[in-house]
Amino acid sequence: MGTHRTNIDEKIRRLIRPSILAMSAYHVPDASGLIKLDAMENPYGWPDEIKQEWLQCLSGIDINRYPDANASELKKKLRSVFSIPAEQDLLLGNGSDEILQIIALAVARRDAVFIAPEPGFVMYRAIAEIAQAKYIGVCLNKDDFSLNLDAMLEAIEQYQPVLVFLAWPNNPTGNLFDEDAIKQIIVSAPGLVILDEAYHAFAQCSFMSYLGQYDNLVVMRTLSKLGLAGLRVGFLAGANSWLQEFEKLRLPYNIGVLTQKSTEFILDHIDILNRQAQEICQGRQALFEQLNLIAGLRVWPSAANFLLFRSELLSGEEIFEKLKQQGILIKNLQNSHPYLENCLRVTVGSRQENEIFIECLQGIL
Numbered sequence: 001m002g003t004h005r006t007n008i009d010e011k012i013r014r015l016i017r018p019s020i021l022a023m024s025a026y027h028v029p030d031a032s033g034l035i036k037l038d039a040m041e042n043p044y045g046w047p048d049e050i051k052q053e054w055l056q057c058l059s060g061i062d063i064n065r066y067p068d069a070n071a072s073e074l075k076k077k078l079r080s081v082f083s084i085p086a087e088q089d090l091l092l093g094n095g096s097d098e099i100l101q102i103i104a105l106a107v108a109r110r111d112a113v114f115i116a117p118e119p120g121f122v123m124y125r126a127i128a129e130i131a132q133a134k135y136i137g138v139c140l141n142k143d144d145f146s147l148n149l150d151a152m153l154e155a156i157e158q159y160q161p162v163l164v165f166l167a168w169p170n171n172p173t174g175n176l177f178d179e180d181a182i183k184q185i186i187v188s189a190p191g192l193v194i195l196d197e198a199y200h201a202f203a204q205c206s207f208m209s210y211l212g213q214y215d216n217l218v219v220m221r222t223l224s225k226l227g228l229a230g231l232r233v234g235f236l237a238g239a240n241s242w243l244q245e246f247e248k249l250r251l252p253y254n255i256g257v258l259t260q261k262s263t264e265f266i267l268d269h270i271d272i273l274n275r276q277a278q279e280i281c282q283g284r285q286a287l288f289e290q291l292n293l294i295a296g297l298r299v300w301p302s303a304a305n306f307l308l309f310r311s312e313l314l315s316g317e318e319i320f321e322k323l324k325q326q327g328i329l330i331k332n333l334q335n336s337h338p339y340l341e342n343c344l345r346v347t348v349g350s351r352q353e354n355e356i357f358i359e360c361l362q363g364i365l
């Protein structure tokens, strides 16, 4: 027994890829009992009668049967609600993270390079590691986090990336990159460009209408930030010739029957989520103005449902810890990128959550 156990570490080191051994698993902090302003979730629930209707609709499901493998009804509703151009195909993922993984696995090979601007969405690097691709982060401009177009074009020329990720608006900076700069990147890129529109509900601009113009562009969205984070639904829109290849990597039944039916149901009531998104945008404006008034803070404008701010007096770490002690969880960005020194990211919550957050922050500073 003992000898079997002593061998396990050696076996793991021999069998697990070194790049996986070197990774750490995605860490989700424990938020129990805290006001959760760390993960860009929608703070609002559904009206009671809608909830009842939803439960009614779920009660008819045959849970012993596999879900519709093509999720045809759900796709039809997504097309209509999000105005997907009829000539574009749709691919669904268990969250858009799964779509990133599918695309990465489809294109990655020895020496393949993925490029993304930084600071950016952490999953791009993680997915590159999983797919055994080389990841190159290209710094944004330091002051306003706009795209450094020259640096991007140079990196594209030098590395000939098979994938370029562009989050629009960007996470964690919240800004929208210049549209013409994005177009130049798409035209210059030898590989596929994924336009990640996770925050579309709060920015209201999109590259969806350009899909027909560029044969190396796909547009990705998620329902997570709009209010369905618990369901895990993301979608990719693009040419059938790309998506039929990606379909081969999608595991069958990746969208469960509860997710399909629940999403179909709420898409029939999309006005509820849209109204909540509008409210969040108003909250964002109010929160921005209040943060701006606090001495010792710098806050950046945002087109998403979160705000990035820097503490110029206390350390970001100290603010993060003190907020947590007072029951508020936000995101500490210290050590995530050299440009984000003493930076924190706060999700726009309900009006009441925002007020408590501002009060606590004022108290701390």
Ligand SMILES: *Cc1c(COP(=O)(O)O)cnc(C)c1O
Pocket (backbone or CB within 6 Å): 040, 094, 095, 096, 097, 098, 121, 167, 170, 171, 196, 198, 221, 222, 223, 224, 229, 232, 233, 234
């Ligand atoms: C949150 C986020 C996603 C992932 O969302 P899912 O919940 O996996 O659909 C993708 N891209 C960006 C930029 C995000 O911030």
